[in-house]
Amino acid sequence: MIVSPASYGLEQHNEWRPNQLEAVQWIASRNGYIILQAPVGSGKTAIAAALANNSTLTAICRTKGLQVENYDKSYGFDAMFGKSNYPCVHPEYSGNADTCAFAEQGMHLCPYANSCPYLLAKAIAMESKKRSLNYAYWLTARWPREMASEMIVLDEAHQLPDITLDWAGVEIGNTAKNEWELNDFPEIIGTFGGSMFAKVENPVDVSIDWIANAINAIENKLSMSKRKFASLLGEKEKQKLMQGENLVRKLTATRNALLRSPHDWYIKSGRAVIRDMRGNFIPRFICKPLSAKYHFPSYFGYGKSTILMSATIGNPDAFATELGIKDKYSFCAVPNQWPAHTRPVFDLGAPKMGHKSTPTDYEKQAEVIAHAIQQCPPDWKGVIHVTRKTEAALLAKRLSRYSGLSNRLWTPDTTDGTNIQMEEWKKVKKKNEKTGMIAITWTWAEGVDLREERICIVAKTQFPTLGDDYEVARRNYNGKTYLWRTAVALEQSLGRTRRGEPEDYDNGSGHEQLVAIADGNWRRVKSYLSNDLMDSIQDWK
Numbered sequence: 226m227i228v229s230p231a232s233y234g235l236e237q238h239n240e241w242r243p244n245q246l247e248a249v250q251w252i253a254s255r256n257g258y259i260i261l262q263a264p265v266g267s268g269k270t271a272i273a274a275a276l277a278n279n280s281t282l283t284a285i286c287r288t289k290g291l292q293v294e295n296y297d298k299s300y301g302f303d304a305m306f307g308k309s310n311y312p313c314v315h316p317e318y319s320g321n322a323d324t325c326a327f328a329e330q331g332m333h334l335c336p337y338a339n340s341c342p343y344l345l346a347k348a349i350a351m352e353s354k355k356r357s358l359n360y361a362y363w364l365t366a367r368w369p370r371e372m373a374s375e376m377i378v379l380d381e382a383h384q385l386p387d388i389t390l391d392w393a394g395v396e397i398g399n400t401a402k403n404e405w406e407l408n409d410f411p412e413i414i415g416t417f418g419g420s421m422f423a424k425v426e427n428p429v430d431v432s433i434d435w436i437a438n439a440i441n442a443i444e445n446k447l448s449m450s451k452r453k454f455a456s457l458l459g460e461k462e463k464q465k466l467m468q469g470e471n472l473v474r475k476l477t478a479t480r481n482a483l484l485r486s487p488h489d490w491y492i493k494s495g496r497a498v499i500r501d502m503r504g505n506f507i508p509r510f511i512c513k514p515l516s517a518k519y520h521f522p523s524y525f526g527y528g529k530s531t532i533l534m535s536a537t538i539g540n541p542d543a544f545a546t547e548l549g550i551k552d553k554y555s556f557c558a559v560p561n562q563w564p565a566h567t568r569p570v571f572d573l574g575a576p577k578m579g580h581k582s583t584p585t586d587y588e589k590q591a592e593v594i595a596h597a598i599q600q601c602p603p604d605w606k607g608v609i610h611v612t613r614k615t616e617a618a619l620l621a622k623r624l625s626r627y628s629g630l631s632n633r634l635w636t637p638d639t640t641d642g643t644n645i646q647m648e649e650w651k652k653v654k655k656k657n658e659k660t661g662m663i664a665i666t667w668t669w670a671e672g673v674d675l676r677e678e679r680i681c682i683v684a685k686t687q688f689p690t691l692g693d694d695y696e697v698a699r700r701n702y703n704g705k706t707y708l709w710r711t712a713v714a715l716e717q718s719l720g721r722t723r724r725g726e727p728e729d730y731d732n733g734s735g736h737e738q739l740v741a742i743a744d745g746n747w748r749r750v751k752s753y754l755s756n757d758l759m760d761s762i763q764d765w766k
């Protein structure tokens with residue numbers, strides 16, 4: 226008997242995508258931590274929605290946009306956001322629910338609580354069989370964990386190590402210290418954890434004490450501010466209240482993590498922690514874990530099943546080890562519906578690009594990139610990924626010497642964020658409609674869909690930057706995690722133009738896209754790449 230999507234509550238689909246039903250049934254038969262790697266176009270969100278048909282399910286993703294587009298609009302999940310997304314309806318107050326005048330006593334005590342958009346949305350989400358939250362809300366609100374669903378789906382799971390480390394740690398500068406009247410930073414000169422060293426006795430205990438005093442100081446200032454009527458607070462004061470509450474949450478999470486797992490931390494604090502561009506010392510309090518393994522299970526180990534879902538898991542053992550679940554997980558790699566030969570990733574044969582590269586290496590790289598682009602139709606648009614803005618300008622200069630490329634290259638304004646860059650890129654393409662424009666950028670490696678572009682070249686393997694001591698400490702603590710992170714970044718970059726549509730893949734009559742690597746360093750992370758990507762890599766001829 227054929228099981229239809231409608232049998233799993235997916236009435237909007239007439240048929241399953243290849244291997245989709247098998248993935249749903251496989252996950253439903255298991256408990257505990259489940260790692261699901263599913264290529265773009267395999268229908269990951271539909272898999273989550275199908276699982277919700279027979280279980281209560283909470284899907285967690287990073288952005289509000291993904292909540293709304295992927296889960297709410299597409300599959301009817303009840304999306305819940307942070308308080309700042311809901312207006313206050315009390316006639317005497319203005320602003321959003323995050324500055325509610327009744328927050329300390331309880332928002333339900335507000336005389337207008339029955340019409341409060343935040344409380345109404347919260348009530349719906351609490352009763353929902355399938356709800357969508359973002360990671361920030363999951364980590365700050367208690368009720369989602371106290372009312373844990375049977376299944377927890379962690380979307381874009383490859384980001385979980387950094388999400389966990391960011392939440393478990395904190396960094397405070399002099400401005401925040403003075404603004405909240407905190408004690409002087411303790412003098413913890415050096416690093417601590419693993420093979421690191423600390424030039425102070427009991428750095429964890431010292432840090433716990435300082436954080437506890439900081440929490441008390443901020444909460445006292447917040448309490449004094451909240452005694453004023455919210456209507457008397459200006460926008461700056463309300464913004465400061467929200468920043469203070471967020472800082473308290475971060476400090477509390479860090480203190481709790483230190484108490485629970487006092488091992489393997491990077492702690493640096495005092496008057497001379499980092500230097501600015503002029504070489505002057507800047508005071509800081511930095512307290513961050515070196516690994517997510519002690520923290521991830523306590524943050525996300527809820528529900529009968531916790532499903533870690535992404536298109537780019539890479540090596541699952543390295544991923545699970547970093548999250549502290551190496552001996553506790555099941556792994557499913559959904560087969561790619563597109564055969565490897567239809568989605569080639571070409572190794573252009575460029576040298577290893579890095580700090581030891583010679584002028585000859587850079588010229589060779591430009592040569593192989595230019596040659597590959599020149600083999601494509603001249604109207605193909607595309608992107609070349611680099612890791613720094615200075616690299617973008619230098620590569621553009623080298624490529625402009627080759628025939629037909631000088632008028633096709635564009636680099637974004639260095640001061641603009643990714644969203645502004647993308648809007649500017651649309652204008653550039655529209656203005657040069659008949660020209661195959663190529664963007665050279667350092668910020669489009671993840672989170673952007675390039676549906677019109679048919680050229681995607683990685684000119685620099687994206688090793689995490691070693692420009693600060695914390696990243697150096699993370700690498701020294703676990704070199705395998707460092708290489709795994711690099712592999713995931715590479716897979717993310719190479720996937721910007723193939724978004725799961727039939728026109729993205731070769732059909733036997735020629736190439737539909739040029740997806741390529743122009744840095745020999747990618748071979749350093751071969752063992753950390755997914756089998757799906759490795760099957761598609763071939764030499765450029």
